[in-house]
Amino acid sequence: MPDVYLFLYGTLKRGQPSHEAFCQGYLSVAEAAVRGEIFTLPDGYPALVVPEEDMLATGTADPLADAALQERAEHRELPEPQRPLVRGELYLFGDPEARLPALDAFEGFRPGGESLYLRVLVPALAAGTVVPAWTYTMPGEPEGTPLPGGVWPP
Numbered sequence: 001m002p003d004v005y006l007f008l009y010g011t012l013k014r015g016q017p018s019h020e021a022f023c024q025g026y027l028s029v030a031e032a033a034v035r036g037e038i039f040t041l042p043d044g045y046p047a048l049v050v051p052e053e054d055m056l057a058t059g060t061a062d063p064l065a066d067a068a069l070q071e072r073a074e075h076r077e078l079p080e081p082q083r084p085l086v087r088g089e090l091y092l093f094g095d096p097e098a099r100l101p102a103l104d105a106f107e108g109f110r111p112g113g114e115s116l117y118l119r120v121l122v123p124a125l126a127a128g129t130v131v132p133a134w135t136y137t138m139p140g141e142p143e144g145t146p147l148p149g150g151v152w153p154p
Contacts, residue, residue, distance in 0.1 A: 034054070
């Protein structure tokens, strides 16, 4: 089974309230960044907005196909994310068939349907290396407070 990279920037990061429930069993974790903007929403949780040109793909209901898509993207030249950067954590998981559906449900991503967040594949920069990583982004402009430092919590 292929591994899957996830860029997490909010309540799923280490030390945050949803980490224990959804992020156990990771193979590795590193500080990372993607291009975009981050907002604190009125309910207190964050929303990431990434430029459309950085979206390499949108997630589907087939986690193994999504992991294979990410693996193929890993073997091509990816642009290094430019400013503004959002900082978070890059996780490597070995269980996409279980992990992606659980996180999709948590983030309100319904492939092919109306979704709170979208799961998209973007270039992520970690330890000087650019890798394709799935992340959750809010479609449109969030109704929240922008965080100019690119880090949540502020």
